[in-house]
Amino acid sequence: MPKHIFRLLSLILGFLVVAIIAKPFLTVDSFYKFGHYRANSIPEIAAQEPVLQTAAYCKDCHTERHAQWSAGNHKSVTCEICHGPALGHPEKGKLPIPKDAAKLCTLCHEAMPGRPKTQPQIQVAQHSGGQQCTVCHNPHSPKISAALVKVTGNAAAGKQKSADCADCHGAAGVSPNETWPNLAGQNPAYLVRILAAYKSGNQKDVAMTPMAENLSDADIQNLAVFYAGLDCKGPKAGKPTGDAAAGKALSKNCSNCHGETGVGKNPAWPKIAGQQPEYLMNVLKAFKAGLRKDPMMAGVSRGLSDTDIADLAAYYAAQSCQSTK
């Protein structure tokens, strides 16, 4: 064989041998162990730190909130959806509380073709008159409850028991003064709920608490049915201090629950049309101050000034309790 061929072949062979021997040294660690990949990459991937912590993580510090949330109907909406990932919290600082709740809530709750009908959805423009969702809804337990009270009382028995109530609320359920509320024609479900609340201590009132404590559940039912059946008569003549026209403008925000003129559709919520104006004012102030407890009313009343309250009271007091709105 000529020299150059021999040398060429040696070169080629040498290169091949070097290449073959070099391969295991050039191959990365753990390759081929379980297959054609670097086995060590799997523990590397598995070791990454999870960013979302789950609601169980929030429970330790935010116990009350967690309890409220997990008992409510938003328990499938984990904390981190609205507040962001909890990795690094609390060491790295607070998690954001969304300012524009509507932007967040409508992501799920805006009525949209394609959303299953089982999903609670609203027509945004017509739902809240431009108000933030959190005005009426507690984001941690947003369902507006109080709709499920059963009314099963007996009016005649209620009439008998009502003798104890007549001093303040009138024998016919129409109050003798502007401070104590009319009960005639009021929604029975509401009456049951509020009396039960006074009795259990969920709601506190210096006058009503001792009264309610002496009532049995059957009494409450009977009283509610009795008063609901009474004629509420026409609007009370009186001179409310507020401006009814201004109150009418404000009442737009109340109409979703209380109806356009204070009558409303949901029997769990009180009719306020033709109610005593002083009573309405006091109640709104009590809600605002947190003395009277209702999560929705607390939110609603927070933004009301004393003038607003007076105006609203004037408006509603002037409405006919017999209207159907």
Next chain:
Amino acid sequence: MKKEDTKPTLEARRGFLARLAGAATCAGAAVGAATLGAIPAVSAKTEAPPPGDSFPTKDYDWTKHQWGFGVDATKCIGCLRCVEACKNENNVPRNAHQFRTWVERYVHIEGEEEVRIDSQSDPVNIEASGSEKEFRFANRYKDAKVDKAFFVPKLCNHCTHPSCVQVCPTGATYRTKDGVVLIDHGYCIGCRYCVQACPYGARYFNEEEGVSDKCTWCYHRITKGLQPACVEVCPVGARVFGDQKDKQSPISLFIRNNRVQVLKPEMGNAPNVFYVGIDKEVN
């Protein structure tokens, strides 16, 4: 110049050399082949635990699980919280064009033959969300006469016969023993052949890292007993995850109690994401 030699001797010498060279080449080839065969054993030098120990972590043994995923498209409300959660959890580029998981909306308008399909990447929806970093479906059909509409969440199907793994030139993407298709970000060369090969569009190229990326079923979470981020946050239970080896796991029940189907079955990839409630146009 060489001295003139007698032909037979020269021939004989040449012949001998030629045969020697031939033998040497054959021997070299044999040695080479043997070395090639020995390579897997030699090059698998590793700090990974010896057989018998739990892999990949001491609390998680991948031979004991076979993961599966279910999507109930009858429940999805298109809130896109899964997309948001995934982006947070996995450092996915914060834009509206690269996703590990996404949601599609299918709308049939009365009188129209063609279905209208959009996702959160549609410019109209990007505008509705306000930025490329936030995700929202615009209510663009609220005034239209809609015959039928629904949402379909999508993600990597973690196929049993993945096209992406087949075409990867280096072995940077692979299927684990517990049924998850992963990407080795330290080994990928960024050729993007896998992105081309995936029939479902599940992969994307991460420009910043120079590697291909995709949904991992949050491997770092499921090996710790957690759920993938998207499953964790879905408020309506449209996403289901679990161990197919466990007959009572959410996914096993999902498959057993529903008529499930997969996307593009004709591809032969045998996906492991099972759908309920999708329609003829969903592919």
Next chain:
Amino acid sequence: MQPIIDFVPYTGWVYPNETVFEWSILIAVYPYLTGLVAGAFTVSSLYQVFGFERLKPVAHMALLTSLSFMIFVPTPLLLHLGHPERAFNSTITPHLTSAMAMFGFFASFYVALLILEGWFAYRPFIVDQAQKRTGLLGKFYGLLTLGSHDVSENAMRYDRKWIFALAVIGIPAAHGLHGYVGFMYGSLKSREWWSSDLMPVIFLFSAIISGVSLLAVLYVVSCKLRKIAVDLGCLKGLAYTIWAFIMVALVLEGLEFANIVYKGREGVDMIMQYVTGPLLIPYFILQFAVGAIAPFLWLSYMIWRGTSGRALVIGVTTCACLVLFSVFMMRWNVVIGGQEISKTGKGLMSYQLHWGGKEGALVAVLLTMAPLGVLYILTRLFPPWSDDATHAHS
């Protein structure tokens, strides 16, 4: 700095991840370059293996052309990779189910083959230069001789055997080098536009016509530059080769398209919409009508009429240029076109070609032109002209 990602506009419905084009113009340039390599080598083989004597004037230039372009073949790929420094991963641990993994082996084997073939062809010249030249150039040639100045008849016999063997091996090697690229596209089931059994063969035959056309153009240009007469026999030989292979290429490409339309699988509506819309000009007009059918008809005419002389030179050169353009359009229409059709089968995207940038048009043009510069240098170091006194071997 935040990397700038091009999100392309689209119509219809596309998967969210599809609005980024993964494979750019460089990935169309890559098969174009390997195609030119394979085609140029075909000319050399036609001479060395099949005894087309009339191609002697271009045989060695074909080798040098092949080598010049082969050197640049990995460049568009390296520029495209997310991690070019890890490029050897696919050679050290090649995933044998992946056609792309074969690149490292085919490419290095082919480079070695080309270098060897050229070396054997030029050995007498190298030995001669090593003995005559001094200085750096002398050392260069000296190194290439591998220390042996043996150009005896015996040595030449070995050399001729080697050249023949290499040329024979080179044909399947070239087919592998370019065929695997076609297989890379044809084997993918995710894109209807790519998925075809015929794809490797189509790539191969269009590669051959591009390489032969390149050589025709280079030959005519080199004759003009050297102010010598064009060997019309050689040019006719090249013309026949182009003509024959265009027919095959047209048939294959036509078959492929016909199959897509005839089978009418899901997604064919979008393909038809695409091909009669955005792709009408690049596909039917540029790739087929202007770039393939027109030169085919013109060549047929010249062959039928026995055209010779200046008319032949102009005709063949023009046809060759058109074919070169057509083959690039074919690569473009496959690579870019395939990505413009969405995997959903319901949408189309539109590739945004930028002039600048790592994967822009400027880089693409440079990568296609640079091999010509290398070729120039190689023709200086290893003159391929068969009429030249200095060229010592055939």
